[in-house]
Amino acid sequence: MTSDPQPPTGTHVRLLAGHAGSGRPVFEVLPARLVKPGLFELAGSPGMVLGCAAGDVLRVADDGRFEVVEQGENLCIQAAGLGQVSPEAFAALKDAVGKLAGVAEAPAGLRFIVVTVGRAVGLAAIEQVMSTWAAGLDGVEWWFGNGDHSASSV
Incomplete structure (x- = not known):
C-alpha cells in the first residue's frame, strides 16, 4: 500500500488494477482518508480498478490487492x-x-x-x-x- 505522509485528508492508496502484457503490475492511485491504521475510505471511484467505489472502506495490502471491509453508499x-x-x-x-x-x-x-x-x-x-x-x-x-x-x- 502506498499512502501520502500528509494528514488524513491528503492520503492516497495504490490499488492493483491488473497486469500489463509484460506481466508487470499496473496500479491506480486514488484519494483516500485514513479511517484507522490499515483501513482507508476511498474519496474517489476508480477508473481502472474493479470491485470498489468512493465511500468504500478498504484494507490494502503492500502489493495493491485490497479487500472491501465496508461497502459504501x-x-x-x-x-x-x-x-x-x-x-x-x-x-x-x-x-x-x-x-x-x-x-x-x-x-x-x-x-x-x-x-x-x-x-x-x-x-x-x-x-x-x-x-x-x-x-x-x-x-x-x-x-x-x-x-x-x-x-x-x-
Whole structure:
C-alpha cells in the first residue's frame, strides 16, 4: 500500500488494477482518508480498478490487492470506447448523471470515464441513463465497476 505522509485528508492508496502484457503490475492511485491504521475510505471511484467505489472502506495490502471491509453508499460505473469520447458527449453524460445526484469524471484526454452514483438511485435508473448515453456513441461500452466485490481480494 502506498499512502501520502500528509494528514488524513491528503492520503492516497495504490490499488492493483491488473497486469500489463509484460506481466508487470499496473496500479491506480486514488484519494483516500485514513479511517484507522490499515483501513482507508476511498474519496474517489476508480477508473481502472474493479470491485470498489468512493465511500468504500478498504484494507490494502503492500502489493495493491485490497479487500472491501465496508461497502459504501455508491456505485462505480466505468465507461470506455475504441476511440476518444467527445467533450460534448462527456458534457451530456455529466448533465444526465447530475440529475441522479451523481458525478462523472474523466482524465483530460477522455480515454475513460468514471461515474459515481448513490446506490439508493437504483440500478434501473442508472442503467437507463448509461444505456441511453452510450447508444449514441460508436464503440463506447460501460459497466458497473463495483458490482461484484469478490473481484479483488487481499
